[in-house]
Structure formats: C-alpha cells, structure tokens
Amino acid sequence: MGGATFPTHVKLSPPADKPIDTLILNGVECEPYLTSDHRLMLEEPKKILLGMQIILRILNAKVGAIGIENNKPDAIETFRRVISELNLPFKVFSLHVKYPQGAEKQLIKAVVDRTVPAGKLPMDVGAVVQNVGTAAAVYDAVAYKRPLVERVVTVTGNGINEPKNVLARIGTSYSDVFEYCGGLCEDVGKIIMGGPMMGLAQSSLDVPVIKGTSGLLLLNEKESRRRQETTCISCARCIDVCPMGLMPKMLGAFVKHNQFDDAQAYHVLDCIECGSCSYVCPAYINLVHLIRFGKSEVIKKRKKAS
Ligand code: SF4
Ligand code: SF4
Numbered sequence: 001m002g003g004a005t006f007p008t009h010v011k012l013s014p015p016a017d018k019p020i021d022t023l024i025l026n027g028v029e030c031e032p033y034l035t036s037d038h039r040l041m042l043e044e045p046k047k048i049l050l051g052m053q054i055i056l057r058i059l060n061a062k063v064g065a066i067g068i069e070n071n072k073p074d075a076i077e078t079f080r081r082v083i084s085e086l087n088l089p090f091k092v093f094s095l096h097v098k099y100p101q102g103a104e105k106q107l108i109k110a111v112v113d114r115t116v117p118a119g120k121l122p123m124d125v126g127a128v129v130q131n132v133g134t135a136a137a138v139y140d141a142v143a144y145k146r147p148l149v150e151r152v153v154t155v156t157g158n159g160i161n162e163p164k165n166v167l168a169r170i171g172t173s174y175s176d177v178f179e180y181c182g183g184l185c186e187d188v189g190k191i192i193m194g195g196p197m198m199g200l201a202q203s204s205l206d207v208p209v210i211k212g213t214s215g216l217l218l219l220n221e222k223e224s225r226r227r228q229e230t231t232c233i234s235c236a237r238c239i240d241v242c243p244m245g246l247m248p249k250m251l252g253a254f255v256k257h258n259q260f261d262d263a264q265a266y267h268v269l270d271c272i273e274c275g276s277c278s279y280v281c282p283a284y285i286n287l288v289h290l291i292r293f294g295k296s297e298v299i300k301k302r303k304k305a306s
Contacts, residue, residue: 021127277291
C-alpha cells in the first residue's frame with residue numbers, strides 16, 4: 001500500500017539465508033500534500049498495531065518499530081497510548097520532517113541506523129519495512145479473511161473544490177471520486193496520481209483507484225506550467241540534495257548522450273526517483289525523467305545480455 005507498491009507477500013517471504021530481526025512500520029507520509037496514512041493512523045491505530053503484530057510473527061522478527069514524522073504529534077501520541085493499552089512491545093520513533101524520509105532506505109537509517117548497501121534490499125540488513133495501510137490490510141485479511149477492497153485516498157490541491165481524504169473502493173473511477181469531492185475547479189491544469197515529487201500525470205479521468213493510489217493531486221494551470229529548460233550551470237545543487245549520494249547532473253548528461261554504460265557505472269540503478277534533483281535544479285532540467293529513462297535502458301540491456 002506504499003508508494004512503490006512492492007508486493008507484500010514477497011516482503012513477508014524472505015529467503016532462509018536472510019533472517020529478519022526488525023520490522024519497521026512506515027508512518028511517514030511518502031510525499032508532500034498526502035495525508036492518507038496520517039488519517040488512517042488516527043482512525044485505525046488498533047487495527048494497524050494488531051496487523052503489525054501479525055507481520056512480526058510471520059517474519060519471526062524480534063523488534064517492532066514505528067517511524068512517524070514529528071509534524072504528526074497526534075498520531076505519535078495515539079500510537080504510544082494504544083501500544084501501552086494493548087501491552088505491545090513496539091516503540092514509536094518521532095522523526096524529523098524531511099523528504100524523502102518515507103523512502104525505505106532512509107527510514108531504516110533514521111530508525112535503526114543501518115545502511116542498506118547499493119544494489120541491496122532492506123532484508124540484506126535484517127529489516128523489513130511495511131506501510132501502515134499494509135498492516136491494517138494484513139489485519140483485515142487474517143482476522144476477517146477480507147481481501148483488499150478499499151483504501152484511503154487523499155484528494156487534494158488547488159484544482160479540486162473540496163479537498164479531503166476518502167475511503168474509496170478499488171476500481172472507483174477518478175471522475176466519481178472527484179464528483180464526490182465537489183468537482184474539479186475551472187482552472188485545473190494537471191491531475192497527478194501520487195504526490196508532486198514522484199507521482200504520475202494522468203491523461204484521463206476514466207481511470208480506476210488501485211491499491212497504490214495513495215493520493216490524487218490536482219494542480220491549477222499556474223502551478224502546472226512547465227519552465228523552459230536551460231543549460232546546466234554546474235551549481236551542484238542536485239548533488240547536494242540527492243539522498244542516495246548520486247551525481248544527477250552526470251547521470252542526466254550521460255542519458256542525453258545515450259551513454260548508458262557510463263550511467264550504469266555512476267550507479268543510475270540506485271536512484272529512488274525521489275525527484276529532489278529536478279525540484280532544486282535552477283536550469284529546470286528534468287533530471288528524474290532522464291534518469292528514469294536511463295534506468296529502463298540499462299535494465300533492458302542487462303536482460304538482453306542474460
Ligand atoms: S542542479 Fe541543475 S544546473 Fe545545477 S548542477 Fe545540477 S543539473 Fe546542473
Ligand atoms: S531522483 Fe535525483 S535526487 Fe532522487 S535519488 Fe534519483 S538522482 Fe538522487
């Protein structure tokens with residue numbers, strides 16, 4: 001149920017040679033604008049924590065930790081209270097508000113101070129991260145044999161008349177969701193599934209809510225305007241902000257010149273597509289778009305070679 005929609009059953013079936021000692025529940029909203037996880041934490045803390053207990057048992061893990069950003073004091077307080085009421089052995093970590101704090105590798109570093117090496121997965125450092133929505137869904141599946149039929153969706157931005165969080169059935173069309181939220185504003189310019197940094201622009205309203213639809217962001221025309229790309233001025237801002245320690249400027253240049261081997265040598269596949277480099281670039285270079293394309297070319301090449 002997290003932004004990347006990585007399959008839960010895979011995370012819950014680690015190979016025998018990768019024992020898991022720590023389960024981290026992700027209560028950090030993955031992107032700005034989105035509040036669906038926050039809402040769920042306030043409304044269903046018990047369900048989430050009991051789901052977490054089930055996951056801990058499946059993984060045979062010893063430690064259960066929950067990471068929540070410190071701009072959600074009500075969620076932190078609620079979780080600490082319910083943990084104490086249910087007498088569960090879990091600990092809540094209050095984290096700095098920082099993007100992309102909700103990315104798996106960053107969350108593991110912040111909560112248990114372990115670094116997931118390049119090209120490796122959280123299970124390589126004995127950790128599994130699950131979204132709070134996943135924990136609630138696991139509880140429903142185990143306690144009630146109920147499949148995933150609905151999810152909380154944040155409908156937000158200056159392009160919608162009544163922004164709110166809605167509990168939407170999987171398969172509900174965007175147009176029905178928007179109608180329920182008072183309809184689109186006249187000057188709506190762009191509809192994004194997800195948040196402003198990693199979300200995907202949509203070209204139709206005839207699209208269904210799916211498991212990964214954590215939010216629908218509607219920007220107005222002014223906010224959606226594209227700036228004209230200019231030349232890189234080598235300011236290094238993109239390098240300073242990259243949470244993975246990459247050199248987005250170089251990666252973008254390699255991809256522009258079809259130098260995919262060089263991009264691979266500069267670890268293009270480690271990019272988590274957080275969008276921070278594009279956001280800070282004063283030359284308005286769409287670095288994350290170039291890098292995404294570069295990643296797909298490198299993967300294609302690898303598949304051909306194997
Ligand atoms: S932020 Fe933009 S202008 Fe600055 S070095 Fe990176 S790509 Fe070049
Ligand atoms: S999108 Fe840019 S800033 Fe984010 S991980 Fe990839 S290269 Fe780094």
